[in-house]
Amino acid sequence: xxxxxxxxxxxxxxxxxxxxxxxxxxxxxxxxxxxxxxxxxxxxxxxxxxxxxxxxxxxxxxxxxxxxxxxxxxxxxxxxxxxxxxxxxxxxxxxxxxxxxxxxxxxxxxxxxxxxxxxxxxxxxxxxxxxxxxxxxxxxxxxxxxxxxxxxxxxxxxxxxxxxxxxxxxxxxxxxxxxxxxxxxxxxxxxxxxxxxxxxxxxxxxxxxxxxxxxxxxxxxxxxxxxxxxxxxxxxxxxxxxxxxxxxxxxxxxxxxxxxxxxxxxxxxxxxxxxxxxxxxxxxxxxxxxxxxxxxxxxx
Amino acid sequence: xxxxxxxxxxxxxxxxxxxxxxxxxxxxxxxxxxxxxxxxxxxxxxxxxxxxxxxxxxxxxxxxxxxxxxxxxxxxxxxxxxxxxxxxxxxxxxxxxxxxxxxxxxxxxxxxxxxxxxxxxxxxxxxxxxxxxxxxxxxxxxxxxxxxxxxxxxxxxxxxxxxxxxxxxxxxxxxxxxxxxxxxxxxxxxxxxxxxxxxxxxxxxxxxxxxxxxxxxxxxxxxxxxxxxxxxxxxxxxxxxxxxxxxxxxxxxxxxxxxxxxxxxxxxxxxxxxxxxxxxxxxxxxxxxxxxxxxxxxxx
Numbered sequence: 001x002x003x004x005x006x007x008x009x010x011x012x013x014x015x016x017x018x019x020x021x022x023x024x025x026x027x028x029x030x031x032x033x034x035x036x037x038x039x040x041x042x043x044x045x046x047x048x049x050x051x052x053x054x055x056x057x058x059x060x061x062x063x064x065x066x067x068x069x070x071x072x073x074x075x076x077x078x079x080x081x082x083x084x085x086x087x088x089x090x091x092x093x094x095x096x097x098x099x100x101x102x103x104x105x106x107x108x109x110x111x112x113x114x115x116x117x118x119x120x121x122x123x124x125x126x127x128x129x130x131x132x133x134x135x136x137x138x139x140x141x142x143x144x145x146x147x148x149x150x151x152x153x154x155x156x157x158x159x160x161x162x163x164x165x166x167x168x169x170x171x172x173x174x175x176x177x178x179x180x181x182x183x184x185x186x187x188x189x190x191x192x193x194x195x196x197x198x199x200x201x202x203x204x205x206x207x208x209x210x211x212x213x214x215x216x217x218x219x220x221x222x223x224x225x226x227x228x229x230x231x232x233x234x235x236x237x238x239x240x241x242x243x244x245x246x247x248x249x250x251x252x253x254x255x256x257x258x259x260x261x262x263x264x265x266x267x268x269x270x271x272x273x274x275x276x277x278x279x280x281x282x283x284x285x286x287x288x289x290x291x292x293x294x295x296x297x298x299x300x
Numbered sequence: 301x302x303x304x305x306x307x308x309x310x311x312x313x314x315x316x317x318x319x320x321x322x323x324x325x326x327x328x329x330x331x332x333x334x335x336x337x338x339x340x341x342x343x344x345x346x347x348x349x350x351x352x353x354x355x356x357x358x359x360x361x362x363x364x365x366x367x368x369x370x371x372x373x374x375x376x377x378x379x380x381x382x383x384x385x386x387x388x389x390x391x392x393x394x395x396x397x398x399x400x401x402x403x404x405x406x407x408x409x410x411x412x413x414x415x416x417x418x419x420x421x422x423x424x425x426x427x428x429x430x431x432x433x434x435x436x437x438x439x440x441x442x443x444x445x446x447x448x449x450x451x452x453x454x455x456x457x458x459x460x461x462x463x464x465x466x467x468x469x470x471x472x473x474x475x476x477x478x479x480x481x482x483x484x485x486x487x488x489x490x491x492x493x494x495x496x497x498x499x500x501x502x503x504x505x506x507x508x509x510x511x512x513x514x515x516x517x518x519x520x521x522x523x524x525x526x527x528x529x530x531x532x533x534x535x536x537x538x539x540x541x542x543x544x545x546x547x548x549x550x551x552x553x554x555x556x557x558x559x560x561x562x563x564x565x566x567x568x569x570x571x572x573x574x575x576x577x578x579x580x581x582x583x584x585x586x587x588x589x590x591x592x593x594x595x596x597x598x599x600x
Binding site for chain 2: 217258
């Protein structure tokens with residue numbers, strides 16, 4: 001079943017203890033789409049400026065990603081982010097950010113994408129997220145991401161979005177900010193009261209927490225000493241999770257747990273190299289093997 | 301099989317978001333012994349001053365804890381610790397600490413304890429830990445804890461201890477301090493090169509990491525929104541882990557994994573109330589029930 005994703009596409013400059021890379025391909029929708037495409041066909045909606053390098057348009061070659069929703073806007077510039085993980089691999093310090101085309105109007109969802117059943121609204125302004133949703137005909141599963149910026153500056157709009165989605169994915173700091181609850185289990189339950197049927201809190205190297213009406217489930221990150229670049233880990237996690245969910249047709253707590261484990265494993269490929277290189281080195285077989293290894297290591 | 305523990309016994313003043321308690325029973329060996337006694341008979345070695353309240357001597361009533369190694373030293377004062385978790389439930393701020401009797405000579409291990417097969421050296425000076433070990437006849441499994449203070453001030457003695465023990469339990473900050481490795485998987489492997497066959501890194505609300513020659517295993521904490529007082533969580537974790545191991549007679553990676561899960565569950569009882577009240581409300585049946593619940597929630 002086709003999975004629609006809309007979110008940022010951009011050029012990253014990244015510094016980590018393993019090195020520095022300039023103007024490499026990044027953005028939440030890019031990591032998400034690549035990760036999800038191991039599981040299901042993906043429809044990508046996003047916008048870049050006319051300065052965007054050609055390499056961005058070849059990144060999905062050989063992948064089942066429909067890029068016809070990718071707009072190249074004349075007279076606009078591509079989103080750029082410069083982040084550093086040198087001090088702490090678990091959280092980026094933003095050195096510089098140029099929203100550029102992301103600060104303009106949202107990209108248009110192509111007509112033939114409007115019947116998408118599975119939808120991921122990667123992190124963007126909650127008004128744009130609601131507008132996107134309004135165009136879709138009959139979505140079956142809608143999951144959104146958000147960030148501290150919108151929680152702080154656009155809380156009323158974010159609160160309006162929450163009852164319209166089935167799942168919310170956010171990180172631990174964002175969950176605490178949104179609910180003013182320090183305890184993450186309490187925070188996740190609080191978010192569920194605001195609308196979503198399930199909430200996934202991403203805790204970086206500490207894994208993730210799922211909260212549903214069937215209770216809480218905590219999953220550690222896949223243990224690794226090979227962390228080259230954490231950029232895109234959260235988006236790849238969401239991509240692996242939604243990619244798997246899109247193939248299942250049911251969203252029971254048990255199914256979402258398995259999906260979380262797929263997200264965890266896919267993210268472990270992402271962080272092993274810069275930009276998309278970690279994901280490009282993965283295959284569906286390698287993902288399945290690591291998933292089974294992870295599953296076995298979790299049983300005692 | 302009898303399990304010997306030696307470590308601190310003291311009076312704590314604790315402040316948490318749930319309230320403040322003064323001069324309540326605490327100490328690493330007390331939490332450990334109570335937790336381990338759900339699984340196996342425990343032999344406690346420790347020392348208090350003559351000012352110690354009678355309530356400390358009744359705390360183990362009805363438990364299979366042999367307190368004949370508990371010395372009440374004339375002219376000495378009991379160890380006291382005052383800590384606050386008000387700002388962060390995951391890490392205590394020490395407001396005041398009076399080592400008192402802990403700064404004097406170590407307590408004597410009773411003659412009839414010297415044949416103990418299972419030994420836990422709770423956190424204390426690494427020279428004392430080595431002296432304790434030297435008295436034992438034929439220990440089968442020796443596990444030690446340590447802390448940042450000794451890593452910083454007594455590194456050479458700690459390095460001498462490590463090849464003499466089978467397992468080391470320490471928290472994430474201590475593992476990073478000992479190895480200068482930020483990545484915890486790498487840090488745990490580094491510690492294993494210093495001697496212990498297995499290393500357990502405690503990550504507070506984020507669970508624990510086990511490293512053995514069979515690889516790494518990560519377990520989240522038992523998810524709960526009811527954290528009243530985290531004091532003793534790490535010692536109870538070690539107590540549950542060692543208590544279970546003492547009943548097994550084998551220390552395979554699979555056995556240690558199950559032991560880690562018991563430690564996790566026992567710690568979840570500890571943090572639900574002040575001092576030993578959380579553990580006192582537990583039963584072996586309740587521990588087993590929660591262990592199975594945890595095991596099931598971890599399977600996907």
